[in-house]
Amino acid sequence: xxxxxxxxxxxxxxxxxxxxxxxxxxxxxxxxxxxxxxxxxxxxxxxxxxxxxxxxxxxxxxxxxxxxxxxxxxxxxxxxxxxxxxxxxxxxxxxxxxxxxxxxxxxxxxxxxxxxxxxxxxxxxxxxxxxxxxxxxxxxxxxxxxxxxxxxxxxxxxxxxxxxxxxxxxxxxxxxxxxxxxxxxxxxxxxxxxxxxxxxxxxxxxxxxxxxxxxxxxxxxxxxxxxxxxxxxxxxxxxxxxxxxxxxxxxxxxxxxxxxxxxxxxxxxxxxxxxxxxxxxxxxxxxxxxxxxxxxxxxxxxxxxxxxxxxxxxx
Amino acid sequence: xxxxxxxxxxxxxxxxxxxxxxxxxxxxxxxxxxxxxxxxxxxxxxxxxxxxxxxxxxxxxxxxxxxxxxxxxxxxxxxxxxxxxxxxxxxxxxxxxxxxxxxxxxxxxxxxxxxxxxxxxxxxxxxxxxxxxxxxxxxxxxxxxxxxxxxxxxxxxxxxxxxxxxxxxxxxxxxxxxxxxxxxxxxxxxxxxxxxxxxxxxxxxxxxxxxxxxxxxxxxxxxxxxxxxxxxxxxxxxxxxxxxxxxxxxxxxxxxxxxxxxxxxxxxxxxxxxxxxxxxxxxxxxxxxxxxxxxxxxxxx
Numbered sequence: 001x002x003x004x005x006x007x008x009x010x011x012x013x014x015x016x017x018x019x020x021x022x023x024x025x026x027x028x029x030x031x032x033x034x035x036x037x038x039x040x041x042x043x044x045x046x047x048x049x050x051x052x053x054x055x056x057x058x059x060x061x062x063x064x065x066x067x068x069x070x071x072x073x074x075x076x077x078x079x080x081x082x083x084x085x086x087x088x089x090x091x092x093x094x095x096x097x098x099x100x101x102x103x104x105x106x107x108x109x110x111x112x113x114x115x116x117x118x119x120x121x122x123x124x125x126x127x128x129x130x131x132x133x134x135x136x137x138x139x140x141x142x143x144x145x146x147x148x149x150x151x152x153x154x155x156x157x158x159x160x161x162x163x164x165x166x167x168x169x170x171x172x173x174x175x176x177x178x179x180x181x182x183x184x185x186x187x188x189x190x191x192x193x194x195x196x197x198x199x200x201x202x203x204x205x206x207x208x209x210x211x212x213x214x215x216x217x218x219x220x221x222x223x224x225x226x227x228x229x230x231x232x233x234x235x236x237x238x239x240x241x242x243x244x245x246x247x248x249x250x251x252x253x254x255x256x257x258x259x260x261x262x263x264x265x266x267x268x269x270x271x272x273x274x275x276x277x278x279x280x281x282x283x284x285x286x287x288x289x290x291x292x293x294x295x296x297x298x299x300x301x302x303x304x305x306x307x308x309x310x311x312x313x314x315x
Numbered sequence: 316x317x318x319x320x321x322x323x324x325x326x327x328x329x330x331x332x333x334x335x336x337x338x339x340x341x342x343x344x345x346x347x348x349x350x351x352x353x354x355x356x357x358x359x360x361x362x363x364x365x366x367x368x369x370x371x372x373x374x375x376x377x378x379x380x381x382x383x384x385x386x387x388x389x390x391x392x393x394x395x396x397x398x399x400x401x402x403x404x405x406x407x408x409x410x411x412x413x414x415x416x417x418x419x420x421x422x423x424x425x426x427x428x429x430x431x432x433x434x435x436x437x438x439x440x441x442x443x444x445x446x447x448x449x450x451x452x453x454x455x456x457x458x459x460x461x462x463x464x465x466x467x468x469x470x471x472x473x474x475x476x477x478x479x480x481x482x483x484x485x486x487x488x489x490x491x492x493x494x495x496x497x498x499x500x501x502x503x504x505x506x507x508x509x510x511x512x513x514x515x516x517x518x519x520x521x522x523x524x525x526x527x528x529x530x531x532x533x534x535x536x537x538x539x540x541x542x543x544x545x546x547x548x549x550x551x552x553x554x555x556x557x558x559x560x561x562x563x564x565x566x567x568x569x570x571x572x573x574x575x576x577x578x579x580x581x582x583x584x585x586x587x588x589x590x591x592x593x594x595x596x597x598x599x600x601x602x603x604x605x606x607x608x609x610x611x612x613x614x615x616x
Contacts, residue, residue, distance in 0.1 A: 055358040059616040062351040062369075078517070120516045139427060139615065314427065315356040315364070 045150050048305030049075050053129065055144075055315055059136050067099065067134040069147060071307060076153065077125035078114035082295055083154035083254060085109045086132040090148045093141035093314070099134040107133075109154055111255065128153070141314055148308035154254055159300035161185060169242070169258075169292040185296045188247040192276070197237040204274060205231040235278050242279040242286060252296040261289030345374030347385070347438050347608035350417055352616055356424055366398060366422040368434060368613065371415075372606075380440045381596070382408040382551055385418050385608075387436040392425035392615070398432060399423070408441055408551060408598060425615060435609040441551060446601035448472070454558065456593040464593075472597045474549050476542040484539035484578065491573040493526040534566070538581040538593075547577040551596040555583070558590050 054070035071086065085107045091099035112128065119125055130151055137144065156162035164179040164187075166172060174193035182189060192200070208230035212223045237243050246253070256279055258266040269280040279292075350369045357364035370385050384406045390398040400423050409418045425432055443449045451468030459465075460480050469475070479487065501522055505515045533539075538555065547570070555563040566582030 056364070057354075057356040059354040059356065060352060061616050062353065065616070114517050120520060123512060123516045126514055126517055136616075139430065142427065313358075315358045315424075 045304035045306045048073060048151055048307045050151070050305070050307045052309050052312060055312060057136060057315055059139070065136050067136050069132040069134070069309070069312075071130050071132060071151070073128045073130065073151070073153075073305075076128040076155070077119075078112065078128045079119040079125055080155050080157050081112050081128040081130075081153045082156055083109045083111050084128070084130040085152045086130050086149060087152070088132050088134060088147065088149040090146060091134045092145050092147075093137040094143045094145050095138060095141050097135075097137055097141065099137055099144070099147075101133060101135055104133075104149075109152065109254070137314060143314060144309070144312040146308065146310050147312065148306070151305045151307055153303045153305070154295075154297060154301060155303050156254070156295045156301050158303065159296075159298045162296055162298060162301040164294045164296070165291060166293070167291045168288060169290055170286055170288050179294075181296065182294065185252040185298065186248075186250050187252055187294070187296065189294065190245045192237065192243040192245060194237055197235065197243055200274075200276070201231050201234045201236075204234045233273075235273050235276055239285040240281050242281075242292070244277040244279065245275075246277045252298065254295045254297050257293040257295060258286070259291045259293070260284070260287065263291075266290065342376040342379070342440070342442075342604065343374060345372060345377065345438075345440070345606050347371070347606065347610070348373050349610055349613060352613060354424060354616055356427070364424055365400075366424050366432075366615075368420045368422065369417045370420055370438075370608075371417050372438065372440070377411070377416075379442050379444055380411055381443055382410045382441045383416075383418060384408045384439045385420050385436060386439065387420055387422070387434060389436070390420075390422050390432060390434040392429035392432040394426060394429055396425060396429070397423075398425060407548070408439070410552075430615055432613045432615060433609075433611050434613060436607070438606045438608055440604045440606060441598055441602055442604055443551070443596055443602050445604070446599045449597050449599040449602040451595045451597060452556070453593040453595070454590070457587070457589060457591065469595070472549060472599060474542075474546045474595070474597060476540055476546060479539040479541050481533060481537060481539055484537075484541070484580065485533055487541060487578055488571065491571060491576075491578065493523060498522070533580065534582040536583040536586050538565075538583055538587060540577075540579045540581075542577050542579065544572060544575045544577055547572075547579070549597050551598055553581075553593065553595045555581075555587070556592045556594050557588065558592060563587070563591060 048071075051072045051074065052069060053072045054068075056068045056070070058064065058066050058068070073081075087107050088100055088104050093099060112130070114126055114129060130153070132147065132149065134144075134147065161181040161184040164177070164181040166177055166179070169191065173191045174196060175190065177189045177191065205227045208227050209223060212226050217223055217226075235241065235243050244256075256268070256270060256277075258268055258279070258281075260266055266281065266284060266286075269282070271278050271280065347370050350371050351367075352369070353367040355364040355367065372380065372383060386406055387399055392398060400421075403421060406418075406420075420434070422434075448468065448471065451466060451472065451474075453464055453466045453469065456464045456466075457478055460478050461483060463475050463477050498519055501519060502515055505518055510518070555565060557563060564584045566584060568579060568581040570577050570579040572578075
């Protein structure tokens with residue numbers, strides 16, 4: 001039995017670890033486009049108003065060595081930027097070491113930490129902070145001579161068709177969702193009812209039986225166990241899941257967000273199984289007054305900025 | 316006849332004593348080894364970085380060691396800087412089954428110019444087999460809900476605990492919830508650490524989200540306990556048994572500490588029998604063996 005100890009200091013420590021943006025402002029970015037590796041997307045990037053907030057040099061010969069820069073974007077409230085990626089194109093220390101990671105250009109658009117909490121109920125919204133990852137500089141290095149690259153932000157609010165909101169989503173089970181933003185982005189979504197999921201499960205079993213026969217399997221016990229496995233592993237729906245059928249030819253969908261009747265974010269996992277999209281809830285189960293929001297990417301909602309920092313002292 | 320009778324009594328007793336003593340003799344060549352070094356260096360302002368050494372045990376007879384802790388006597392880098400933070404909380408015992416037996420030792424960051432460090436101290440090994448009184452059985456512990464459980468073994472170990480009804484436990488948890496006063500304390504602490512108002516907002520939201528976790532999750536068949544933090548620190552493990560010594564199946568458990576009081580809930584699969592026995596494995600002095608260590612050359616990454 002392992003205890004989960006939730007003392008207040010621990011809460012604070014956990015929260016502090018998750019919000020590494022509290023250091024003093026150090027270096028103001030001097031906008032300068034730089035391109036040593038390939039840019040993440042073709043849209044035009046403009047120089048960012050960016051401040052380097054933190055440098056974390058996590059040094060180990062074990063797991064997860066990395067040097068991370070926390071870059072604050074004061075003009076963009078955190079709740080507006082729902083996802084971000086930072087592609088480092090040039091990074092060099094005072095010894096001349098190239099610190100660009102081999103997988104730098106493969107960085108993916110990931111949900112932002114602060115963005116997931118929504119707009120705060122009280123007080124001013126915090127600014128967006130994004131993170132750039134480098135190789136560890138050698139211990140003997142004392143400064144980062146230059147770090148530059150491109151920041152891509154997903155800001156759905158910049159596109160009137162960037163979001164489609166569906167209040168009381170559970171009541172829409174069994175029919176296709178209708179929304180101008182979905183249409184504009186070529187997206188089709190249906191929420192499957194329990195009965196529809198049952199039909200799909202049956203179809204999955206029949207498809208497995210047909211596949212087994214096609215493969216020349218004749219033993220009925222083997223076929224039965226294959227069919228049972230196919231049906232068992234098929235999404236079951238129920239109170240902890242919302243099962244969606246999604247057509248998204250342009251891959252516009254960035255995320256599905258859920259909120260309760262009071263607008264509080266409700267966190268869910270998302271997976272794709274058997275051609276269906278499953279939203280899974282481990283905490284509170286979806287209730288009749290919950291809202292589902294579909295966030296979609298477009299040229300207008302993807303904002304690109306360049307950044308460059310020079311002579312950054314290493315901690 | 317008398318002698319034979321005495322032998323009948325003494326022989327099993329001697330066997331029991333030998334069995335109890337065996338684990339103490341079972342450890343040989345036990346030493347502390349370094350398994351990983353993480354120098355987490357963060358620019359000024361947050362102060363949450365540090366040097367973490369992962370230490371483990373090697374040697375014979377370690378299967379009898381249930382948990383261990385590392386007490387650091389001295390840690391210095393090659394420039395002579397002391398890396399022991401005086402504010403660090405005393406180390407707690409870590410279960411040998413978790414984290415592959417590795418134990419974290421948190422120190423201050425050495426300067427960037429340092430290349431190596433040295434650490435010495437003592438590893439405390441918890442061997443319950445060395446001390447029969449380290450395992451305390453409490454039959455009838457459910458007799459007086461809301462009152463401290465009476466038990467000679469617990470009294471001798473200076474461990475106090477109270478069984479609560481589900482209703483009393485839920486009420487106690489409510490009192491522990493994040494209120495305006497506690498939020499103000501978090502805010503003050505964050506400000507002391509140099510955070511700005513716009514950064515404290517999300518921190519508070521996160522603290523509220525953690526506070527919400529598990530607040531509606533009180534199992535129907537739960538064992539609900541309240542105990543002073545000092546008592547909780549003496550408990551290595553607790554479990555439930557039938558009067559005949561069979562372990563009663565339990566699910567997960569969680570604990571919430573607020574200042575000096577710990578509220579602990581244990582998910583029991585079925586309604587707890589009235590004659591269930593609470594069993595505690597306690598960190599007693601006799602059950603702890605100390606092994607000194609001195610790692611002279613730790614290369615800094």
